[in-house]
Amino acid sequence: MARRLFFAEPLPAASPPQAVVRGPEARHLTQVLRARPGMRMELSAGGDRFLAAVARVEAGAVIFDLLQPLAPAAAPLGPRVIAAIFKFDRFEWMLEKATELGVAEIQPLAAARTDPRLARAAAGRQERWRRILQSAAQQSRRAEIPRLRPPAVWSDLAAEPPAEPGEARLLLSEDPAASPLASRLAAPLPRLITLAIGPEGGWTEADSAAAGGLGFVPVSLGPRILRAETAALAALAYVLAVAPWP
Numbered sequence: 001m002a003r004r005l006f007f008a009e010p011l012p013a014a015s016p017p018q019a020v021v022r023g024p025e026a027r028h029l030t031q032v033l034r035a036r037p038g039m040r041m042e043l044s045a046g047g048d049r050f051l052a053a054v055a056r057v058e059a060g061a062v063i064f065d066l067l068q069p070l071a072p073a074a075a076p077l078g079p080r081v082i083a084a085i086f087k088f089d090r091f092e093w094m095l096e097k098a099t100e101l102g103v104a105e106i107q108p109l110a111a112a113r114t115d116p117r118l119a120r121a122a123a124g125r126q127e128r129w130r131r132i133l134q135s136a137a138q139q140s141r142r143a144e145i146p147r148l149r150p151p152a153v154w155s156d157l158a159a160e161p162p163a164e165p166g167e168a169r170l171l172l173s174e175d176p177a178a179s180p181l182a183s184r185l186a187a188p189l190p191r192l193i194t195l196a197i198g199p200e201g202g203w204t205e206a207d208s209a210a211a212g213g214l215g216f217v218p219v220s221l222g223p224r225i226l227r228a229e230t231a232a233l234a235a236l237a238y239v240l241a242v243a244p245w246p
Contacts, residue, residue: 004033004041004042004138005041005042005043005044005049005138005141006021006025006029006041006042006043006044006138007021007025007043007044007045007134007137007138007145008020008021008043008044008045008052008064009021009022009045010045010046011063016065016066017065017066018055018063018064018065018066019043019045019050019052019063019064019066020061020062020063020064021043021061021062021064022060022061023060024131026060026061026062027060029041029054029057029062030057030062035054035057035062036054036057037053037054037055037056037057038053038054039053039054040052040053040054040067041053041054041064042070042141043064043066044137044142044143044144045066047143047144048069048143049069049070049071049143050066050067050068050069050070051066051067051068051070052064052065052066052067053065053067078102078104078192078193079102079103079104079193079194079195079236079239079240080103080104080105080106080107080192080193080194080195081098081103081105081106081107081194081195081196081197081232081236082107082109082157082194082195082196082197083106083107083108083109083197083228083232084109084110084111084113084114084196084197084198084199084203084228085108085109085110085111085114085115085118085119085122085151085199086114086115086118086199086200086228086229087115087118087200088118088121088125090227090228090229091108091228091229092128092129092132093229094228094229094232094233095129095132095133095136096132096133096135096136097136097229097233098146098232098233098236099132099133099136099137099140099142099145099146100136100139100140101233101236101237101240102142102236102240103146103236104146104147105146105147105148105149106133106146106147106148106149107149107152107157108122108129108148108149108150108151108152109151109152109153109154109157109196110122110151110152110153111154111198111199111203111204111207112203112204112206112207113198113199113200113201113202113203113204113207114199119151122151123150123151126148126150129148130145130148133145133146133148154207154210154211154214155210157214158210158213158214162214162215163214163215164191164192165191166190166191166192167190167191167192167193167194168184168185168190168192168193168194168217169194169196169211169214169215169216169217170184170193170194170195170196170216170217170218170219170235171196171198171203171208171211171212171216171217171218171219172195172196172197172198172218172219172220172221172231172232172235173198173202173203173208173218173219173220174198174202174203174220174225175208175218175220176220177218178218178219178220179217179218179219179220180219180220180222181219181220181221181235181238181239182238182242183219184217184219185238185239185242189242193239194216195232195235195236195239196211196216197228197231197232197235198228198231199228200227200228221234221235221238
């Protein structure tokens, strides 16, 4: 049976090398797994994976000795997702599954058709969403947690650098004139892919214009109208199947 993976903070002054798990994960280790000295786990510390053994248990913390580095369980994956905010239960399910698939970064977006109440509440969900990402990363044995950016609107993103050479920015669209996603992933493959997924009800003309100004090209997943979370995962799965990251 595979060992559990936990995220830990390296202790830079420790010799031999050590790392610490704090907070809810430490409580899980002590109260559920009954952590005791000598128990072995896998840790992600500083972006690297280690075989580690419990050195001691303290109040609110579990200290580990880092026994040996481990090879990554899987190649790092790098698609980015800009996700228009939609109903939180479905949005959070999307966050979990996108993490399992290998998304590198998630940017929540208040689009024109995002429910204003959800847009206002999104900032207060950041810590919960980070916990969801961490839990999904542990479950899928990823060494790093996807980056979660603060909620934004299109005008916020306009202040960021333009598309890099070799980057594909793709706006999932219901427009019948949009080209198929597959046509944008032909050789040579893009070095970086950013997917923008719309809200319930789809993008407005203003959204599409704002995205176009940032270099996004509309693409289609086919003739069916998909829920936002379905579209996000279908697009991610396809991207990772044809353009795996080294």
